[in-house]
């Protein structure tokens with residue numbers, strides 16, 4: 616592992632963090648996360664949080680981060696509830712949408728004036744997402760709207776196969792629902808509104824006057840967090856506390872490797888500053 620791990624030696628202009636597997640796992644902050652975020656804020660360096668998970672809205676993330684000891688402004692958080700709502704409002708404001716989703720996304724779409732329906736004869740867009748109430752009835756509605764009535768197309772909130780849980784478990788995520796609809800209809804999902812889509816980066820950096828190449832995306836997933844950074848010219852740091860392992864990173868060719876690989880998240884604070892702050896690996 617040692618020859619793959621490398622940390623930045625200077626501060627970046629802004630930091631964009633994935634949350635699950637990067638800042639916390641389940642209901643616990645990962646070691647060093649709190650002091651690292653606090654140190655960046657003390658230096659007035661912008662910090663933003665991003666999640667592909669559409670089962671919560673940004674206000675619910677504010678509550679979760681506060682509960683974990685990291686009070687955060689709602690404007691510093693973006694997720695696929697935000698990007699999906701913004702994309703529909705900007706590109707298909709008059710479309711009738713069937714959202715295979717949990718309540719936070721439906722609530723956000725309704726508040727944005729997007730018309731929701733479960734009637735296949737009037738659905739224009741099927742939105743697949745991470746929906747723990749997904750069932751045969753919903754699959755039938757999507758099938759009828761896309762295949763039988765040949766009027767709807769398919770988009771998805773995020774491409775994740777599963778959502779990681781503590782102890783190595785997980786839950787099937789949006790990719791499983793997208794795949795079920797693609798399998799029965801023969802259609803292909805046309806738009807992805809989560810990482811690695813650059814719409815997520817635009818949402819994260821909104822309001823900041825910084826160049827993308829001077830920012831860093833920090834995450835635990837190579838195919839989403841790190842890929843988005845590679846696609847947009849942003850620096851990237853893969854933290855080995857969630858999905859990706861040192862072996863996964865080592866298996867990539869050089870062009871697909873993250874800029875930095877961290878064994879713990881607070882390595883984002885340059886080692887020279889660790890010395891000034893008196894930090895050690897034993898601290899949380």
Ligand SMILES: [Mg+2]
Pocket residue numbers: 633634635636637834835836857
């Ligand atoms: Mg993650």
